Amino acid sequence: MKSIDLTGHKLLAIRDAQSAQSAGATSILVCEKCVLTPSARDFLAQNNIALVTSAQGKAASSSAQVDAAPAAKLSAYGANSGAALSKTAPNPRLFFTPEAEAIKKEICAVGRKLWMRQFVDGNGGNISYRIGPNEVICTPTLVSKFDLTPEDLSMVDLEGNQIAGTKPRTSEIFLHLEIYKAVSEAKSCVHCHPPHATAYAITGRVPPNMVIPEFEVFVGKVAISPYKTPGTPEFAQTVIPYVKQHNTVLLANHGIICWGDTVTHAEWYAEVLETYCWTLMLAAQLGVPISRISEEQGSDLLAIKKKLGLPDIRFDTSRMKECQLSDLEVPNSIALTPTPCDGSTGRPAEADLEALIKSVTDAVMGAIGEK
Numbered sequence: 527m528k529s530i531d532l533t534g535h536k537l538l539a540i541r542d543a544q545s546a547q548s549a550g551a552t553s554i555l556v557c558e559k560c561v562l563t564p565s566a567r568d569f570l571a572q573n574n575i576a577l578v579t580s581a582q583g584k585a586a587s588s589s590a591q592v593d594a595a596p597a598a599k600l601s602a603y604g605a606n607s608g609a610a611l612s613k614t615a616p617n618p619r620l621f622f623t624p625e626a627e628a629i630k631k632e633i634c635a636v637g638r639k640l641w642m643r644q645f646v647d648g649n650g651g652n653i654s655y656r657i658g659p660n661e662v663i664c665t666p667t668l669v670s671k672f673d674l675t676p677e678d679l680s681m682v683d684l685e686g687n688q689i690a691g692t693k694p695r696t697s698e699i700f701l702h703l704e705i706y707k708a709v710s711e712a713k714s715c716v717h718c719h720p721p722h723a724t725a726y727a728i729t730g731r732v733p734p735n736m737v738i739p740e741f742e743v744f745v746g747k748v749a750i751s752p753y754k755t756p757g758t759p760e761f762a763q764t765v766i767p768y769v770k771q772h773n774t775v776l777l778a779n780h781g782i783i784c785w786g787d788t789v790t791h792a793e794w795y796a797e798v799l800e801t802y803c804w805t806l807m808l809a810a811q812l813g814v815p816i817s818r819i820s821e822e823q824g825s826d827l828l829a830i831k832k833k834l835g836l837p838d839i840r841f842d843t844s845r846m847k848e849c850q851l852s853d854l855e856v857p858n859s860i861a862l863t864p865t866p867c868d869g870s871t872g873r874p875a876e877a878d879l880e881a882l883i884k885s886v887t888d889a890v891m892g893a894i895g896e897k
């Protein structure tokens with residue numbers, strides 16, 4: 527057992543962790559306010575190096591402080607980067623309750639569904655469930671969602687510090703945590719990369735509305751958050767403006783995130799969105815405009831949605847304009863075949879129009895020239 531004193535460090539990066547390991551350390555002593563980067567935390571966990579805060583270090587020998595999760599006691603580099611220890615002490619015992627065991631099984635079943643439906647690839651995607659006020663069960667990093675077992679899962683507090691479980695938690699947990707902090711109704715988050723929904727996400731556009739009833743009721747208006755590097759606090763925070771009024775957000779050039787009252791329901795919304803995007807693309811290939819559900823019939827759907835307690839930005843009447851139900855707040859919605867409602871939706875971008883005009887003009891001029 528060898529402990530290295532890094533109490534002078536305000537930030538513990540992977541370099542520090544690596545040099546401690548090369549020096550043969552089995553634990554690192556740090557100050558309570560030390561912030562840990564995700565890669566340093568993962569490195570420590572993988573190499574079984576414990577973190578001991580200076581307060582603990584005084585209380586007992588370092589070898590007695592080895593946590594199940596070495597990084598557990600420290601603030602991670604996350605949404606509240608620089609924050610000290612969490613205010614409400616998390617309860618690691620929640621991880622072993624019968625409720626937690628049931629949730630772990632549900633997460634594994636949902637992971638398998640995501641993989642079977644090709645919503646995740648490689649080790650992509652992550653799933654979490656908020657089991658307590660400051661406790662979130664989540665999937666580990668670097669494990670395929672098809673292969674998940676309950677033993678693979680871990681638990682973190684709302685700052686992303688791992689408090690239970692042996693495998694390092696997903697590096698994307700901060701995205702989920704921002705949603706739990708912003709929306710008290712959110713109990714579970716599912717992040718994945720379903721191809722057709724992600725196709726929209728890489729165009730920077732959202733699908734149009736009032737085409738298929740189930741989509742309006744369970745998902746409805748989809749938001750799109752700007753691209754940031756995955757795993758960073760900036761990325762996690764991109765969804766904050768949208769998640770109160772949208773249970774599903776497209777992550778630009780990345781994938782999607784859905785939240786719900788259960789793990790299963792959060793996954794349903796991913797399925798509903800993916801199938802909807804796919805169907806729109808298929809319909810576009812038929813070469814005729816898509817029919818829309820009328821405003822009046824659309825109101826019925828929104829009434830159903832309200833009864834189910836699902837969020838929708840269209841409930842906020844202060845944001846209503848003309849042609850509301852289908853087009854509110856979606857200046858960038860597209861189907862492959864544009865289906866304008868009031869001229870504001872599905873309209874090709876100006877650059878596209880210019881290119882179209884140029885190609886038509888060139889064709890006409892070419893034809894004239896040939897005659």
Ligand SMILES: [Zn+2]
Nearest residue numbers: 650651780781
């Ligand atoms: Zn992802």
